[in-house]
Amino acid sequence: MAEIEPYENALDAIPGAHPYPRTSRYHDAEIGVHRLPDGTEVRYTKRRLLPPLEETGDATHTHTVRTGERPDLLGQRYFGDPGQWWQIADANPVLDPRELTDEPGREVGVPLAGHFPQGPQGVRRG
Numbered sequence: 481m482a483e484i485e486p487y488e489n490a491l492d493a494i495p496g497a498h499p500y501p502r503t504s505r506y507h508d509a510e511i512g513v514h515r516l517p518d519g520t521e522v523r524y525t526k527r528r529l530l531p532p533l534e535e536t537g538d539a540t541h542t543h544t545v546r547t548g549e550r551p552d553l554l555g556q557r558y559f560g561d562p563g564q565w566w567q568i569a570d571a572n573p574v575l576d577p578r579e580l581t582d583e584p585g586r587e588v589g590v591p592l593a594g595h596f597p598q599g600p601q602g603v604r605r606g
Contacts, residue, residue: 505566540589551577
């Protein structure tokens with residue numbers, strides 16, 4: 481019986497295919513391959529590099545967090561997609577997205593559509 485290929489391997493056969501959907505923060509991240517001592521290849525997503533905050537200029541809107549708000553709710557409010565919370569996390573930046581909304585009254589920057597530079601792989605997209 482033939483062994484089923486991991487989906488990453490199947491995607492490698494398709495030019496331009498990427499394991500992350502276009503809406504993912506990792507869509508343009510480079511995929512690396514680490515080889516274990518036994519020769520097994522392990523694929524991983526390389527680190528995303530964000531441009532320095534000063535390069536984003538005033539391309540953000542300020543949102544004051546209210547009680548009960550969550551990152552996904554902000555994603556829905558500003559981008560029409562709760563899965564886009566990561567754009568707000570990148571704009572602030574925070575390691576844990578819950579940091580964005582855990583303190584009512586906190587001001588967070590929300591990127592305006594089309595204002596994040598699109599650069600080489602590993603640089604955030606807008």
